[in-house]
Structure formats: structure tokens, C-alpha cells
Amino acid sequence: MRVYLVGGAVRDQLLGHPYHEKDYVVVGSTPQKMLDQGYQPVGRDFPVFLHPKTKEEYALARTERKQGQGYHGFEFYTDPSVTLEQDLIRRDLTINAIAQDDAGHLYDPYGGAQDIQNKILRHVSDAFVEDPLRVLRVARFAARYAQYGFVVAEETLALMRTLATSGELECLTPERVWKETSRALMEKHADVYFEVLRQCGALTVLFPEIDALFGVPQRPEYHPEIDCGIHTLMSLQQACQHNYSLDVRFAVLVHDLGKALTPVDVLPRHIMHEQRGIEPVTMLCERFKVPTATKQFALIVCKEHLKCHQAMTLKGGTLWRLLQRLDVLRRPERVIEFIQACECDARGRLGLENRPYPQKDYLLKAMECVRNIKAKDLPSYVKGPDIGEQLIKKRIYELDQLKRSQQET
Template structure:
């Protein structure tokens, strides 16, 4: 049995960056022998064996080789990987097996496809994710790889990707340090119109320049995502920020640059995207709420107390303060995701929190006990909470007047 360190661990070691998971390729042994040694088999399409102590992943060579030599088996496995920089093996004696010259691509900061890249179209998303992850180190997608991906898109090879695999790549990108580059790369390669057509069609759709100096809705959406990344590491918040304006892509051209009623359309489209991608409910719920109510948050100081309370109820904010915090961060990202507004304060968030705190502090049990008609209890509580929010609004208005004077 011979073991080779492969994949990302070799790549990162050569780049001099921290190594994450360590994956191994093993030769000279069968699956049955690995199981007999205590390894645990996982995966269906491509079996991987977990080490009984370290739990690191060990895999047998893919495909095999005509001559059966160990070198040929390793090379054959490496060639079937996604990118040349991930197709390098490190032997126990310190030597490298590098059939596709991946080390040269590492030196030249190039993301280049392997001969078998096209066998699995999900690799297009992996390519975009590596462009985002390694972009700060100067990596760029090689021109032949760009051409190949465009050919794959034109040929419809991305049309039937498994939703769960697409979602896995998207959420990993959202958890990364630069998801904006991930989506930009997909768009540059022509793949965004297949993966997220609702987002892709926002590019070229204008908005009123007075509120959006950047004008382009697609540009704005990526600016909002970047601000969300500055404000939070939570992928739910980042996705909700990215998808909040999808409805503007369905506004009739005759109505441009106005987008009246886009919030409801955005909410429906965001839900549809999350459903198509099989996203967990927590993503779907937050995306819908941010899309539907972000304008309410921006106009917080203009809302009547009753309207503000209804918004809090729709957000389920009285019971779930964390949900409100997520919503407000996405709304703040939307406000700052505009040219020239990047550092603009967003007091609406603190005002929303103050209103929520006042409404939640109302003694509902006391009100319920004192009600003559049980059917009137919900209305009595609603009116009491509205008055509490009105008092908060009055204090904020007085403080603003004092500040001005």
C-alpha cells in the first residue's frame, strides 16, 4: 500500500498558504483490504474511505491504467480531476507526480482545466469558486478554459445540473471571503444566465440615478452583496442581500427606471430560486422577507406606528430577535450598496430595534386579564403596542430636533 497526498493540500502547500483537509490517494490495495483494516466507506458514485483514527479521506485511483503500473494509476487519477492545480500528487519520498504541469500553473497564477473537465459540468461552479478564493493571490481563469466553459454553456451542458450540487457550490462560495467574484466569474463565462437567470437579467436594467448613482440593477446587487460580506459572515444574510431586488428584472421596459411594486415580485422570485436550489427553509424565509420588506425598513421614519408594528409581526420579530438582526443587516447592506453611499450611516436599523423592544415590552397578560371581551384582546394588544412604538418615534423625533438646534 502506497499513499500520495493529493488535491487541495498539495496545492496549498505549494502556495504557502494554510492547509485545510488532507486527502490521500492509495495504490497497491483493494477496497476489501481497506475495509479489513478498519477504514469506513462513504459515498456512492465515487467511494472514499475514512481513516479509522484520523478520519482523513483515502481514495483508490479512478479509472485504472492499461499497464497497471503504480505511476500510471496515479497519473490516470490526477488527469480526471477538475483543474491542473488540483491534479498534483506528493509521494512519501517528497517527489511530485504532475502530469498536467499544474505546478507551472501555480507559479503563473493560472486556473486551467484538465482534459476531463467537461465530464462533470458542476466543475464550472467550482472554477468560479476557485477564481474567488485564489483571486487575491493573482489567479485568473486561463483563456482556453474560458472558451471551453462558454462552449459548454452554448451546448446546454449546464442545463440539467443536480440542484443540490449547485446549492452546495453556491453556499460554499457565500461562506468564502469573496462571493462577489464567484458570481462575476459565472457571468463573465456566460454561466450565470443558466445557474441564476433571475440575477443575470438584472444587468442592464436601470434604476433612478437620484437614488442609485450606479444605475445598473445588476451592479447594485453585487455591490449589496459586497456590503453584506463586510457586515456579516452569515451566508443567509449574504444570499438575501444578493436576491433582494430580483423583481426589478421583470419591470416592463416602458416603466424604466421606476420599479413600482418590485418588492412583491422580488419576494416571489427569491422564493422560487431557493425552492429550485433546494435551499434550507431558513434561507428561503429570510430571502423572502428581505425582498418584500426592505423598502419598509428604508422608510422606517415615515411609517405610521401601526404599519411599523405590522412589519415587525410579518418578520416575526417580536418572537425572534435574531431574525430581525439578520433582516436589518441585509437592509443596511442594500442601503450601502450604492455608489457614494458605502459609508453612509443607517439609523433605521437602530430605530427598528427600539420599536421592537418597546412593542415586546408591553404586558400582554395584564391587558388580556383586563379585557371585558375576549375577542377584543388581539386588538387591545395591537393598539397598546402601537402606542408604545408611537412613543419611541416621538422620542426619536425630539432627539433629532435637539440635534439640529
């Protein structure tokens, strides 16, 4: 029985990238031997065990053979005779096919260390095309390691294109697509994930609503980058740079989906694109079973982001109704996230990445203004059902005062 550290821990150790989990492969053992040593079985498809003390994962060395469609369509074979090289060759990328023994010696039969040095994401073997999930994984790795200058090898992109046109991507479960995408969205360069998917043709298969934005023009005086798809990815870059939450990043990604539905005869204007965006955002969220809170926030950013840009010109009543729709009294954090998403939209434009966004401070003041008005602030003669109505009137009045003060300033 020989144990090797494999996968992400070895890769990130060589790269100098932080890592938290360690995975091991065990060569020359059997499930019974693992159980006899106190390991706890957790694998459903093939033997994976938890170490009795550290609870780290130990998988028996295995080979696999494609039996059906999708990433579940595999038959796995484990036996003490399976070698380390046979186990490593089934992995997706060379940088993930490196093992390390207890003495620190590296086993790198497929050139992963060299690819790390050359900043290349390259498939290990042609068996890559047997698993459609690898298209998403490679795109996610491209997003994670873009900060180091990694790019996808042309021959690997070619195999990803093969998968994109094979129909295999449609076999991926919604939950798995969302899991990979949500993880990619939290990387420092999440925009690279969608760009790589676009390069290999997978974006139009999995996210046609996003793919449709590319090539759609906008008015250059507001959008010097012109292209709606480029604007979307630039806005997402802004959300990543500020390390905003998953909900903010996803909302930024889909906030302009309605622009792909603008009638050709009115381009490059996009009147009512907020309303047109409701249906494609809803469809995308339902297709991938996006969590309810994430979906609801994305929809409100889609519908209301122009109101945020116009906040300083809105009448008190209009601004109050916007804040109400954002649930300002119960969930002030949602208002803050809404402002963050809209600021990313405003700055996700060529040459305007550092433009001032005074609407942010204005809306934060408006939020505090309405939240600080309580029933105790009303005259003592206001009773019963009148309290709610008078609170609204006072909040609208104070918002009008805030606007007047802002204009005078």
C-alpha cells in the same frame, strides 16, 4: 502500495490558505488490500475508504471515462496499475492536481505549483468539458481565491463557455447546484462566483433571474452605479465583508429580482418592484430546492426591504405590522438579519459604501420596545381576550412615542 496527500490540502498549504480536511490517493492497491488493513469503505461510485484511526479519506487511484450526460455520467476504473499521473490528470484544475508524499516531496506533472505562483485557475486537460459541475467549481474557486488575486485562464473560460452552450448544465441536479452555490455564497468574495458564471454564459442558463438584472438601469440619484446587476453584486459584497449568514447573503442576492420585470416605459423607476420580485424569487428557490427557512427569509426581504429604508417615517401601526411579519416576538434574530440585509442594499451603491444607516439603530430600538411590553404592564382590570388587543395598542403607542422622540432629536 504508495500513499499521497492530494487536492485541497496540498494546494492550500502551498498558498498559505487555511484548510481543515486532508484527502489521500492510494496507488498500487486493491479494495481487498484496503479492507485487510482495516479501512472502512464509503465510496459508492468508486473505491473510497476511511482510515481506521484518523477517519480521513483514502481513494484508490483511478481513471474515468465519460459514458453519458451530466456529472454522474462516468465510468470509473481502478487497478493497481493506475499511475499517480493518470489519477491526477482527471482532476479539474492544475492547482488541484498536485500530490505530496510522506517525505514532503511534491509531484506536480501539470504545472499546478507554477499556476499557484502566477495566480491562475487553469484546467488540467480537455477532459474538463466532460463534467458540467466543473463550471460551478471553477467559479467557486475564483470566489475563494479572489482575495489572493487569482483569475480564470482564458482558455479555461472558453471551455466553460462550451459547457454553458452544450446543454450539459441542465443535467446538474438542483441539490448539487444549490450545494455549490451556497458554499460559494459563504466565501469572502461571493460576488466573483456570479461574475465568473456570467462571463462564461452559465448565469443565464442556471440563474436567468439574476442575469436579467444586468443592463437594467436605475435612477442615478439613488443608484450612482445605475446597473441593477452591478448593484446586486455590490450589495452581496457588503454582506460578505460583514461575514453575514448564508440566509442574509442569499436574500441580498435576490432582493431586487423584480427590477428585471419593470416595464420598459417606466424605467429607470422601479415602482412596485418588491411585489414583482416575489414570483422570480419563488421560482429560483423552488428550482434549486432552497431550504424553506432560507426561501422564506429571502421572500420577506424582497417584499419588505423598502419598509426598512423608510422605517423612521413609518407610523407606529405600520411599523408594528412590519415587525409582526418579521415574527419579532418569537424570532428577534430574524429582525436583526432583516436589518443586515437591508443595510447591505443601502450601501451596495457606488460611492455610498460607507454611508450612515440610522434605520438600523432605530429598528433595533423598536424591536426592543415591543418585546419589552408584557401583559403584566397592562392595568389590572384588563382581562381575558382584551389582553391581546391592549398589548397591540400599547406597542403601537410606544412606537409612535419612539418616532416622536426620534424626530425631536
